[in-house]
Amino acid sequence: MPDIAVVDYGMGNLRSVAKALAHVAPQASVAITADPKLIREAARVVLPGQSAMPDTMASLDASGLRDVVLQCLGDRPFLGVCLGLQMLFETSEEGPTACLGVLPGRVLRFREQDMALPTGERLKIPHMGWSPVHQQRAHPLWAGIEDGARFYFAHSYYPVPDDPGVTAGTAAYPVPFTCAIARANIFAVQFHPEKSQRSGLQLLANFVTWDGRA
Amino acid sequence: MGLAKRIIPCLDIADGRVVKGVNFVNLRDAGDPVEVARRYDAQGADEIAFLDIRASVETRGLLYDMIGAVADQVFIPLTVGGGVNSIDDIRALLNAGADKVSINTAGVRNPELFRQASNRFGAQCVVAAIDAKKSAVDEWQVYIHGGRTPTGIDAIQWARDVVAQGAGEILLTSMDRDGARSGFDLGLTRAVADAVDVPVIASGGVGTLNDLIEGITLGGADAVLAASIFHYGEFTIGQAKAAMKRAGIEVRD
Numbered sequence: 001m002p003d004i005a006v007v008d009y010g011m012g013n014l015r016s017v018a019k020a021l022a023h024v025a026p027q028a029s030v031a032i033t034a035d036p037k038l039i040r041e042a043a044r045v046v047l048p049g050q051s052a053m054p055d056t057m058a059s060l061d062a063s064g065l066r067d068v069v070l071q072c073l074g075d076r077p078f079l080g081v082c083l084g085l086q087m088l089f090e091t092s093e094e095g096p097t098a099c100l101g102v103l104p105g106r107v108l109r110f111r112e113q114d115m116a117l118p119t120g121e122r123l124k125i126p127h128m129g130w131s132p133v134h135q136q137r138a139h140p141l142w143a144g145i146e147d148g149a150r151f152y153f154a155h156s157y158y159p160v161p162d163d164p165g166v167t168a169g170t171a172a173y174p175v176p177f178t179c180a181i182a183r184a185n186i187f188a189v190q191f192h193p194e195k196s197q198r199s200g201l202q203l204l205a206n207f208v209t210w211d212g213r214a
Numbered sequence: 215m216g217l218a219k220r221i222i223p224c225l226d227i228a229d230g231r232v233v234k235g236v237n238f239v240n241l242r243d244a245g246d247p248v249e250v251a252r253r254y255d256a257q258g259a260d261e262i263a264f265l266d267i268r269a270s271v272e273t274r275g276l277l278y279d280m281i282g283a284v285a286d287q288v289f290i291p292l293t294v295g296g297g298v299n300s301i302d303d304i305r306a307l308l309n310a311g312a313d314k315v316s317i318n319t320a321g322v323r324n325p326e327l328f329r330q331a332s333n334r335f336g337a338q339c340v341v342a343a344i345d346a347k348k349s350a351v352d353e354w355q356v357y358i359h360g361g362r363t364p365t366g367i368d369a370i371q372w373a374r375d376v377v378a379q380g381a382g383e384i385l386l387t388s389m390d391r392d393g394a395r396s397g398f399d400l401g402l403t404r405a406v407a408d409a410v411d412v413p414v415i416a417s418g419g420v421g422t423l424n425d426l427i428e429g430i431t432l433g434g435a436d437a438v439l440a441a442s443i444f445h446y447g448e449f450t451i452g453q454a455k456a457a458m459k460r461a462g463i464e465v466r467d
Contacts, residue, residue, distance in 0.1 A: 015311055020289055051336040112411070123217070124413045124436055126338045126382050130218045130260060130466040150218060150466050152291060154313075154338035154382075172216060195291050195313060197255070 002031035004208065005042035009034065009063040011056050017048045017081060020194035024205040036068040044208070045072040047188075049083025053107070053157075054095030056083050066100070073102050073186060077212040080188030082155060085181065088188055089159050103181065105161035114175050123174060126156045131171045133179055133191065139168050139214060141187050141206045149199040151191035153179070158190060185212035218466040219430050220260035220437035221454055222415060223444045225250060227296070228268045230276030234445060244445065251284045251292075254444070257451035260466055261291040263316075263385075263439060267360075269297025278310040285311025295343050295385070304331050308339065316341040316385050319358040322365055322372075325379050332380025341415075342381035344369055346402055347389040354388075354402050361389050373406045384414045385439065391419025395442070398425060403433030415439050423449060423457040430463055 004025070006018050014032045021030045031038055039045060047069060049056055060066055072078055073088070080088055087099050092107035099107070115123040130150040135142050151171075158177040161167060168187070169180030179190040187207065193200035225232045225247065234244040244250070251262050262284075266277050274297075281294055294307050295316030304315045315335075321327050321342060331340045345361050346354040346369035354369035373384055386406050388399035398416045407414045416435035420426060420443055429438045443449050455465040 015309060016285060016313065019286055019311065023286075023289070050339060052333060055333065115411075125411055126413070127217065128338060128383060128413050129220050129436070132215045148215070153217075154291070156337065174216060192291075192313075195289060197290050201289055 001041035003028040004030045004044050005039045006032045006046045008032050009060045009065050011051045011059045016194045025208040039068045044077040046079045047084035048081045053092040054097045057097040077210050078186045079207050085188035107157050107159050109157050127173045128154045133169045136167050139182050140210050143206050144202050145199050151196040153191045218464050222261045222263050222439040223254045224263040224439050224441045226267050227264050229273050230280045247280045248283050251288045255288045259451050263293040266296030281310040314339045314341050316343040318343040322358050328379035328381050337382030340381050341383045341385050342376035343385040345387045370405050370409050373410050377410045388418040395421030398429045400433045407434035427461045
């Protein structure tokens, strides 16, 4: 049985996440898998994701992995990355598909009218590159990471949780938005820790030793 | 503090090795891709771009192996281009460890490729590479086949078109400036940056650190790509970032 299962529902780039996990936990077995049995046996689970929400939810259902993902969201250290964070909410502006609905809230697109800065500069969509992440509260996954450390983002949509208490980190583009959420055994990030050099690897290293308690 | 402007060193790849050359001739081996990529990562590069200059079917496997080897050890975004013709090519590169794939000639022949790629893999990993050459005052024409074939397409309009098709970023190379070391074509860069809502990477012509600064402050680019000033050890990425910071540009330390 794998120590860490990276859920493969047929979308996105899973190898980057798996490679980074293998790098920070050389002793651990990391499986990129679509096998519900292997996922159910794994001590911790990572849900990555890129692409567009309607295709992603369709792929998750087609893979038959929705139930096992929901089970793991309830009972073990769980890390969502990018779309793997957005999927946890109820709805997304990216399409009419319902998401997993584990967390109350919506996923919205950055607004063109918000992108103009007082300097005259205009921000682009997608939000692509390295932005500072402000830790909104202490969490084991922030251990050893400086508050305000930059992480790599590549996204046009962001989550708006109904309960502000689940927000563990924020970034600004230019309006502040939730970019990390934490609830019980779940931690999920909008940025890409697997592509965020030292700070990202530290977050993943924290995840592989996390006991799942906030 | 907000989003940092990015510095992207670009590595030319032939047969799975980094090469240096002038206008694709006199190619010299410039090292192991993993070592070169690690060096730029250690210097603070925000991304690394790879251009497969052979882009032949025979050497494609070597490219995938190389990307895989780099992605095992370098944990920043990797963009790969050169000879990307189909959804299958894109999937293979992403599976090898690329984070973004740049599409050039095939996208001109079949603009639907941008939409298909964007729907399948997400706009954030679809980069439209545009090679442009000045054709008149404030006019630039798109070239394909590594700059050998004029298309008659206006570069500014083409930039709008690829974004409408779903490209999430534009890698804009001035053919007039490429290798000339006289600075970016700032008119071209500014015109494209103003025309589209997605990030623009300026490429072609960097000879000094001031050129990088002007690409952002005057050209309006979100990221700057350079090869020779870094490859030959003239400047480090760290020196480039320090210069940009002194000029008031936000960079990742």
